[in-house]
Amino acid sequence: MALAPYALGVFILLAYTLEAITGFGSVVIALSLGALLLPIDQLLPILVPLNICMTGYLVHRHWRLIDRRLLLGTLLPGMVAGTLLGYWLLAYLDTQILKVAFGTLIAWFAGRELWRLRQNHALAVRPTWLTRCITLAAGLSHGLFASGGPLLVYGLAGTHLDKARLRATLVTVWFTLNSLLTIAFLLDGRLLPALPQVFSYAPLLLLGVWLGERLHRRIDERHFRIAIYILLLVTGILLLAPWRLP
Template sequence: MEIAVLAPIVLLAYTAQALTGFGASLIAVTLGAHFMGVDRLVPVLIPLTVAATGAIAWKERAHVDRRLLIKRVYPFMGMGVIAGLLLYEILKNAAPEWLLGLIVVGFASRQLWVHVRGKEGDFTMSPPASFLLLIMAGIAQAFYTTGGPFITYAFMGEHLNKAKFRATLCTVWFSFNSFLVLAFLFNGRINLNTLKITLPLFLALPGAFFLGDRLHTLVSEKSFQIITSILLILSGFPLVLGSC
């Protein structure tokens, strides 16, 4: 039953991943949480994310912004991931999902307003703010594998085109989620029970790659940015409402 319910969610989530470079975990966690606890769901999804993002990152490797990864993302988001793993052992299920939802909706609503008004070029972000967002992205990634809202907002000031945006984000997810898979194996969050659910769900990934890649080719840069912001808002609201 869990596999049957999660399969269409995985198809939708990883289609969004192939389209924009992020969103799979946000969509899958927020929708899947209605049928399975988040603490169980995250270890089920993370091997799928490693496979999906690794395939996209390799295919689009020519578009990866390596300077951005080495100088900013890996050092600061890496600190956040380590801090998040330590905090998880302390907080366990007490992590505030509603707070993540509020931040997601707030950031994405502001950015959607910028795109609709046509003022994308006016958006700037100070280095300290960007570094803080990357650290928060690492913490959220360790807790929920949903660091996308924070790193997406941090990337907005870089003015990457849609190809660089998607390829660079997928490289980030592949790198950090590969590390998290090892950490989850070590602490027992990934085990035979989770793998029994994960393995059949891999069958949904080829269809998601095809649909997402076709959509990525068809949409314009501005439409891509608007879709990204709307995706964040729709993904964030269930986290907020789930606490009501």
């Protein structure tokens, strides 16, 4: 598809603008939309290094807002262990199975959140052991798809962090884990061939962060989340369809 590189650029700009607003979603959205055009294993070595560039900037800018107790006590231990396990499993899974599993995860998460927002259900506080289990599952998803955000946000339901502190804590998680994945891609030989595309898309990060920082302060969070979840639901359904765009 001749327009695929340009379409991927639009998806990347959209996705990284959204992560600058919320603290998660750049890889999951870019990968969801990009998987309609290219195999997941080809997209990951492009999207993951781009993510560490953007999250590194956001961590540096907002480090005072990070909830270190939550980050070091709950999030990083489970996410790192799950990510390593998911990366190891990646070599044994078929591409089509990955696409279906990823589409199922995205459609479930988006549908659940849309239902919750419509019903105005408050997020219940979970016991610590359940949060840790969900965090481990989020790490597994991150190792497979570099997209642990949906499950991690689900696992953090009921926390009382405001949107600024939640964003700062989440981007620190993604910066840490995606740095590990980038090293893994370098060691397994997938990073170097993808570097020309990484550099060609890098300027879009500047625009995405600039837009996201401004929208983070101005946008109505409820309406924003509804729009994102609808986009993810449609994308998840498309990934589950038995056909593929040419």
